[in-house]
Amino acid sequence: TVLVTALSFSRYSREPQRILEGAGFQLIRNQEGRPLKEAELVDRIKGVDALIVGVDPVTEKVIEAADKLRIICKHGVGVDNIDLKAAARRGIMVTNAPDSNYISVADLTFGLLLAAARQIPHADIITKNGKWDRVVGREVWKKTLGIIGTGRIGLAVARRAQGFEMKILAYDKFPNNRAAQEIGFTYVSLEKLLSESDFVSLHVPLTEETRHLINEKTIDLMKPEAILINTARGELVDEKALYLALKEGRLAGAALDAYAEEPPSNNMLLSLSQVVTTPHIGAYTYEANHRMGCTAAESIVKFFAG
Numbered sequence: 001t002v003l004v005t006a007l008s009f010s011r012y013s014r015e016p017q018r019i020l021e022g023a024g025f026q027l028i029r030n031q032e033g034r035p036l037k038e039a040e041l042v043d044r045i046k047g048v049d050a051l052i053v054g055v056d057p058v059t060e061k062v063i064e065a066a067d068k069l070r071i072i073c074k075h076g077v078g079v080d081n082i083d084l085k086a087a088a089r090r091g092i093m094v095t096n097a098p099d100s101n102y103i104s105v106a107d108l109t110f111g112l113l114l115a116a117a118r119q120i121p122h123a124d125i126i127t128k129n130g131k132w133d134r135v136v137g138r139e140v141w142k143k144t145l146g147i148i149g150t151g152r153i154g155l156a157v158a159r160r161a162q163g164f165e166m167k168i169l170a171y172d173k174f175p176n177n178r179a180a181q182e183i184g185f186t187y188v189s190l191e192k193l194l195s196e197s198d199f200v201s202l203h204v205p206l207t208e209e210t211r212h213l214i215n216e217k218t219i220d221l222m223k224p225e226a227i228l229i230n231t232a233r234g235e236l237v238d239e240k241a242l243y244l245a246l247k248e249g250r251l252a253g254a255a256l257d258a259y260a261e262e263p264p265s266n267n268m269l270l271s272l273s274q275v276v277t278t279p280h281i282g283a284y285t286y287e288a289n290h291r292m293g294c295t296a297a298e299s300i301v302k303f304f305a306g
C-alpha cells in the first residue's frame with residue numbers, strides 16, 4: 001500500500017499512477033485537498049508500506065507511528081519537512097526527485113525577476129482597470145545578479161541570466177568551479193555578493209545554517225535599489241526584516257514564491273505593491289509534475305523489487 005499525501009501526484013499526467021498500479025501497488029490518496037497535519041499523518045501511516053509526500057510534516061512522531069513503512073518519497077526536492085534522522089534510525093529510506101523540477105523553478109525565477117524589475121503584475125492590474133499610468137521599472141540587461149546557492153536551480157538561473165548578459169556573482173558553501181568557468185560567473189563572499197548585486201536570488205536548501213540568511217543585517221548590506229527573489233524556502237528570509245526594509249525604502253522590491261507560513265496568513269509582505277507573489281508554483285508545470293511523479297513511483301517500484 002502506498003499512501004499519497006502529495007496533492008499534485010499524477011494530477012497532470014497519468015503515468016506516475018499507472019507505474020505504481022501496474023506494479024500491483026494500491027494507492028490511498030489524500031482526499032483533504034490540503035497537506036495533512038501531523039496528527040492526521042500519525043493516524044493514516046499505519047499499515048502503509050510507502051509514502052509519497054508533498055509538504056506535509058513527516059515528523060519523528062509520524063515516523064514512530066509507522067509500523068510497516070519502508071520508504072518515503074518526496075514529490076519534489078526540498079526534504080526539510082521530513083525528519084531525516086528519525087527516518088534513518090528506523091531504517092526508512094528517503095528519496096526525492098532532484099532532477100525533476102529545476103528547469104521549471106529556474107524559469108519561474110527569471111519570470112519573477114523580470115516581473116519585479118518592470119512591476120508587470122502591478123501594470124497588469126492598472127491596465128485592466130482602465131488606467132493608463134506608466135509604471136517605471138528597471139532594466140535587467142548587464143545588471144549584476146547574485147545567486148546564493150549554485151546547485152541545480154542556481155546554475156539553471158545563471159544560464160538564463162547569460163542571455164541578458166548579466167554579471168553573475170555567486171555564493172555557495174561548496175563552490176562548483178567547473179560550472180563557474182563553463183557558464184561564466186564568479187564566486188565571492190556572501191557580503192560582497194549582497195553589496196554589489198542589483199538582483200539577489202536564493203537557491204539554497206533550508207537548514208539550521210540557512211534559516212534567516214536574509215535578515216536585518218544582511219539586508220543592510222544590499223543596495224537600496226536591489227530586488228530580492230526567493231523561489232527556495234520562506235524561512236530563508238526574516239520576513240519581518242524584509243517587510244520593514246521594503247516599507248522604509250532600504251530595498252526596492254521582492255519577488256516571492258515561498259513563505260514562512262504556507263498559505264500565508266497575515267503576512268504583511270502581501271500588502272506591498274513592490275512585492276510580486278506567487279503561491280509556491282515553482283514546480284507547477286505539466287513537465288515537472290510528470291517527472292516528479294514518475295521519479296517517486298519508479299523509486300518505490302525499484303525499492304520493493306530489491
Ligand code: NAD
Binds near residue numbers: 148149207232281282
Ligand atoms: P541543490 O541541492 O541542487 O543545490 C543547493 C545548493 O545549495 C548546493 O550547491 C549546496 O552546496 C548549497 N548550499 C547548501 N547549504 C548551503 C549553505 N549553508 N550555504 C551556502 N550554500 C549552501 O538544490 P536545488 O535543486 O537547486 O534546489 C534548491 C532549493 O530550492 C531546494 O532546497 C528547495 O528548497 C527549493 N525548491 C523550491 C521549489 C519551488 O517550488 N519553489 C521547487 C524545488 C526546489
